[in-house]
Amino acid sequence: MSKIFKFHNDVDTDQIIASQYLLLPSVEDMKGYTFESLDGEFARNVKAGDIIVAGENFGCGSSREQAPSVLKALGVKAVVAKSFARIFYRNAINIGLPVLVSRDFYDVAKAGDEAKLDLSEGTIEADGVTYTCTKLPPYMQNILNQGGLIASLNKGEV
Amino acid sequence: MEQFKGKVWLLGDDIDTDIIIPTEYLALPSVEDMKKYAFSPLREELAGQIEKGDIIVAGKNFGCGSSREQAPEIIKQLGVRCVIAKSFARIFFRNAINNGLLLIENKELSDDVAEGDVITVTIGEKIHAGGKDYPITPLPENLMDILNAGGLVKAMQARNGV
Amino acid sequence: MGMTIGEKIIARAAGVSSVKPGEIHTIDVDYLMSNDGTTHLTIDMFYNQLKNPRIADKDKLVFIIDHNIPAENPKTAAAHKKMREFAKKYDIAFYEGKGVCHQIMLEDFVEPGQFIMGADSHTCSYGAVGAFGTGIGCTDFLYAMVTGKSWVLVPETIRFNLTGKLREGVYPRDLILTIIGDIGANGCNYKIMEFAGEGAHGLSVNDRFVLCNLAVEAGAKTGIVEPDEKVVEFMKEHGRSYEHLYASDADASFLQVYDYDLSKIEPVVAEPHFVDNVKPLSEVGEVKIDEAFLGSCNNGRIDELRVAAAILKGRKVHPDVRFLITPASNSVYLQALEEGLVDIFLEAGAMMMNPNCSVCWGSCQGVIGEGEVLISTGTRNFKGRAGHKDSKVYLASAATVAASAVAGKIVGVERL
């Protein structure tokens, strides 16, 4: 089971990880500042396997890959949103952070509740109701299945 | 005369104010926030090791450099009872007295003691270390007045009737 | 079936005769640009995560230090050092402190018809000269750096037909903010914003850059203005090729078509904390400011500096206001010196900053404190973007920013 952390529409990359932390040496150094301006306790409270649920346009703004990377580093299992901003979406898949689109789940999801996420089926279940998320195009699903873009690149190397 | 004992932390010549507290940390909200960075360019662990009542013994020109008063304040906040050096830089000396931090000038002690030694100071009279006495030259009267008032703030408060 | 400009550029980059929205293609990238916001991470991955670290074509790479320059702490300096040493080792084109990456790309690299990826979201700017620029993360960057290739999902195109001319005192910045306000911050998510029509052709390359640069603030993958004689002129001036000038075919398909009459646009302000939170300047109430910023890849070129100088000449910056003026590049700065603009700014009491991303990026020069208000020509006004999380950023044109810096509150030039 995954605990739900819920955010609103248009969560931008500055909220996910603010620019003053981006030049820290590594993602490990940055992750403690995740969502600092929206929820100062988030980085401390989130546990491996938890999920983020958000509204429209999650991850809009800059191309900073640090945004999905800090979420992954904190152990976030997946982000389920009504829609994602383009670059965030692509970055998330590239680093192997599952991002799922569900138009309906946001309205029923309650912060702090538990949900059951099935990544292979692309479904999420809460309060006994199962919601099916939009499927990734096979090309992207393939990248995700291999564990991200770098893993897929290394696979072809000898 | 008041007497106290303390453990020695031994530092070299020309310990400048950027070593005592680097500029990077000067805009932190309080001296309390800054003190953990004391001496960090030279000995990163030192601030954490100093205990209340310890004594810093150093070479010549201690506190040279900038006028940042955080330097003596931080040393005081770390619990240092007094600083004994071959000589002190001018602004640091003044700032230390204004903050009620005791400074003792002595040309020989730093060459004779080792870090971790325990020494005894009799204020205005002598330092006793390793079986030997080192005399202390008394401060000018106007400085003793400030020190005795507990620093310049207290002296001014008395003047302003606060 | 005809193609749009963006589709034609993708087809060329993919080496195929035609592409359709929804298809995924492997493409050759013409340039890969990365700045100090993420390059240190890319380099770490290059050394630590690749089985076979290598560079496909070093001539396609451009590294630019522009975000935190000069460095404000040792960690930043270490990130820069890593980048500098890598560039040296692999003989990569390297710029440090010469200006904002997108401006440098425009001045020295981009050609019409190219497909360019940059590890910065505002890479979408290059459509100003009819190229396809798009922002990517560092993993994508690394993949392309190693293989010379990337994949692209062909986006749909939304067309903006522009007619008429902007009125005096109204700027392309007002136009693009108005459009984003109308269509919303994800109004063009995953899409191409294509600008065409006589209104678009009336705009200078500089003005087109302003439009394309903010395309990402509507979620777009890129923004492209139909290239024309002005682009040819620009390329001739810079001694670069203009072989691939694409226009959309008559039977190209657009997801949507918007019409904008430029003469109807009025000065606007994007209020905190979102770029699509746009209001006419005339409806913004009394807002006192602490800091003003003129600069960024969106609005730090000579055109904007001229607009501000005309307003500041003979006037003084309000005593309570810090006014930072940051040219977008060293060549813009040199031009401003030559035209006497730098002197006007200094005389007025503004701060004349070195070319960089400055407070638009909000982690280095000119960051604002708790409760402070900034009016800016930067790209974004997200919460905390310019410093403290409880500060506010308003976006407006160079004219409005300069006027506000003088007044100490948000006003238009006419109210000075």
Place this chain on the structure above:
Amino acid sequence: MGHTLIEKIVMKNTGDVSVSPGEIKTVKVDRVMIHDIFIPFVVDKFREMGFQKVWDQDKVVLIYDHLVPTSAVEDVRHFKIGDAFVKEQGLTHFHRADGICHQLMPEMGYAKPGNIVFGTDSHTTTYGCVGCFSSGIGYTEMAAVLGTGEMWIRVPETIKVVINGKLPEGVYAKDIILRLIGDLRADGATYKVLEFSGSTVDEMSVSSRMTISNMAIEAGAKAALFAPDEKTCAYSGVKMEDVDWLYADEDAEYCQVMEYKAEELVPVLACPSQVDNIHDVAELAGTKLDQVFIGSCTNGRLEDLAVAAKILKGKKVAPFVKLIVTPASRSIYQEAVKAGYIGILAEAGAIVTHPGCGLCCGRACGILTDGERVLATNNRNFLGRMGTSKVEIFLGSPATAAASAVAGVIAME
């Protein structure tokens, strides 16, 4: 018995017919300078001491320079406190972003010949360039001065430094003061005043004298004084007859006299990590550099930018080396723009920043990291001053800096 410059300034101030070293005197302060780093502390102590109003609004100067531009959100707190104090006390001498305090004090006429001025910064010794007794104090002391207008001082001994002759090509005021600090050592002038005279000094511009007085603190000096001459009067906007009392008597008593022949001086550098660790540039030539900095209250003036421009004209800064130029004040920046120096520097690839303390105060504008080496024209090369403790800082003249920027290694003009 005759008197030194410092003794005469103290006598003029207190009305004593004679003073001698070692005496404790209370002086009336002519001006004070507080900068942004310490304003919150000064205000705190001022209130804690029970003061309401500063003793004389006209005598207080508040200058923001260390935190300009801001580089961290907390910096703004200092401005807020300063702004409020300016309004509350009705202060009019206030500079938000006009340059470094020590440049502005003499430049704006806040510190004049014969004055006694204190500032919350060690390089307050700078104003001795115009014959002003100026010295740095802490913020507690400053709070007391703000309330009382008075300050006790111990009349210091004076070291007389005589420099005669014509400086060789490529040798500048910076080389003189570095050599002197090397000879005196970092504490050689502690509690003392350095008094400069001789034909070399007479020939010098006020700006060059400023370079020397600025760094006197690096030998521990309380002040550094030059007797005013026509150049001083022109610079400070005073009449010669108003300052003709300010000269050192023939029979004044000095604790030490140092003499230099200008012809024998060479370009030098202060090497890591002490200002008195002086070596000839020739000895160090070829040492690889990562960065060069021209600026600060020591060497960010028009003549410094002019020398740099002369050397950099038509040349480029070496690849992978950064040259950062920070003019010392707004008016210097403007003059340098008009004279074409800035254009030349920017053309050569320099990064020209807005006037302020910049890199010298270690808060922004070019901080370095482990293993990097910088040659800078400022006044301190202490461990960790410009980044980590593994940064090597060399201090030299603007000419050496500019020539080294082109070469990418330590080089002579």
